[in-house]
Amino acid sequence: MTALASAGLLLTACGTESGAGSEGGSGGRSVESEVPLTGIRWNVASVTVGGEKYDAPEDAHLKIGKDGRAGGSFGCNSAGADVKIKGDTLDFGETRLTKRACPEGRMKFEEHLTRALAEKKLTAKVDGDRLTLTTAKGDHVDLTSRAEEPDAPLTGTKWKVDAVGGGQSAAPLPKDVSGKVQLTFGEDGKVRGNLGCNDVTAKAEAKDGRLTFGTPATTRKMCPGDTMATERKLLKLFDGPARYEIERNTLKLTAADGTVINATGDPSGADPAGAGRNSPEK
Template sequence: MVVAAVTLVLLAGCGDESSPGSAELRGKTYLSTAVTEDGKPKTLAPNTRIRLQFMDDGRLLADAGCNSMSGKVSTDDGKLAIGDGLAMTDLGCDAPRHAQDTWLSQLLQQDPAWKLEAGRLDVTAAGTTLVLADRETADPDRPLDGTRWTVETLISGETASTPGAENAYLTVNGGRVTGSTGCNDLQGVVARTGDKLTFGEIAITRRACGGQEAALEKAILATVQGEVSFTIEANRLRLRTPSGSGLDLTAPR
């Protein structure tokens, strides 16, 4: 097998020059904006982006649109060195995404050189250029207020489910929350303090729901009562109750 030599180019979110070492990368996440091979554009699998996340504990998390990869990474001596290889999940991917997973995995295990200069990070193994931007620049966090957050996943303990939730959503506007359980409309009051939301009385319409609709409504109403924590990353909102149950929601890109 011939593995193409590769140059990765990542655009950092700030313009400061930096010296070799890991501190500049740790805590940063980068998303691809373009790829070229031998100076010609390379098309990624549909609806995918390359994501590289440099964790504070020295791990690199990466994905190419399907499986997730992780491994300890050293950035010493101007190299991205994956010491013990990459661990990868084993999801069933379609052929284009499977091939892209393999390509990214091979690329990252070539110990490519990197250089951060004037806000641009070049990771070089020659021939191919992957251009990425700081996640907060390429895909900024959506505002909590005024965004229509569509329910994507129900979280219960360590399990997750998606029971046809495409019509269920929440929207927060100041001290009010409105939305739909996918069966009934809801509205009520909510207060925000830091990373906490405290829901007050919630009123809903009285349409009879059955099956998956009823299960979905029960999970949503169990989340929007009392205090819940929330986090937003790009177009994803996570709501968690003190017990760890909750909702994952998404906003339009």
């Protein structure tokens, strides 16, 4: 409902195309806009209700058609509605939603989004590729026309480790090893890399956000300063089942004992075959 609303508003705010919408609803009215808005995917970034901000789930978006219809997805259910625009306000008709059951987080977001756009009139403000839809109560929906970057793949990406630490946070790597620590998960079911001093290789199976490792094999160099202490922390990753999360080009690894490792992806720097040339093999 909110996504649709935003679509219509966007047309008004920018002001020469006729109509708004796609994916649902019927009818509509012509509007004038200096920049093309129809056929563009507007990604919902967040919704703020009662002072609380909620980030949108993946794929929450809307599209505006030239036929006076607006439609999209709230991250769970698809929606469609007619759009009427006057000045910088948007009025949308009855919103039709599909009735899929989704994980609780997505359903909650859909609830908040619907609540934010329950009022008939929304005020639109456009700033570059960003659109903000605001209700009379001050709740607002933030959208962007900027394309979402896909998450880097776990396999085949050279992950440069930036930080390691305990608990839920990680501290930047010491100067002695900064820029040296990296891991690459290969298509052959192994992870290879460097721990700042020694090379490492181990079997690695990834499934549903979890990693299962085999016993790691490392070279046996002795290094000065904080390097060996950092290496010991990094090796905790292989002590048991670990979790991984990827967002855009960042990777967070959480070891069984709670050790957290943060890394940044560099797809161009990975061995295409995912195979290290000099890593120790078991």
